[in-house]
Amino acid sequence: MKFDKCPCGSGNVFKDCCQSIVAGEQKAKTAEQLMRSRYTAYVLKDVNYLVETTHRESRTSDLAKSIRKWMKQVEWLKLHVVATEGGSELDEFGHVEFIAEYIGNTGPGRHHECSVFEKVDETWFYVGEENE
Ligand SMILES: [Zn+2]
Numbered sequence: 190m191k192f193d194k195c196p197c198g199s200g201n202v203f204k205d206c207c208q209s210i211v212a213g214e215q216k217a218k219t220a221e222q223l224m225r226s227r228y229t230a231y232v233l234k235d236v237n238y239l240v241e242t243t244h245r246e247s248r249t250s251d252l253a254k255s256i257r258k259w260m261k262q263v264e265w266l267k268l269h270v271v272a273t274e275g276g277s278e279l280d281e282f283g284h285v286e287f288i289a290e291y292i293g294n295t296g297p298g299r300h301h302e303c304s305v306f307e308k309v310d311e312t313w314f315y316v317g318e319e320n321e
Pocket residue numbers: 195196197198199206207208225226229
């Protein structure tokens with residue numbers, strides 16, 4: 190798959206945005222960057238990246254399987270980052286609220302999530318969806 194602009198919707202050129210992060214050449218500096226790169230990995234169908242960027246404690250044995258299932262069911266169209274809290278280069282934790290538009294078997298839909306991220310040894314990880 191070739192992209193000019195990054196699939197994450199940042200407006201930046203793909204190679205200057207999520208490409209090198211998903212490829213493992215660069216680390217996400219902020220929780221938002223990791224969140225965007227994970228969205229891009231869904232678009233690219235990069236299951237390994239999604240597993241590897243999931244926090245150790247959230248990495249269930251069937252994680253890869255459930256990610257693959259999601260990928261088969263939906264095609265991601267667009268990402269909107271609604272809000273971020275923490276998650277900067279100086280933080281250990283971050284929250285990112287986003288809406289991801291997709292088209293699924295039953296038509297178009299929106300996935301609205303507030304994600305929690307934690308930095309472990311200078312690397313950001315996706316912990317999971319925030320509990321209300
Ligand atoms: Zn991007």
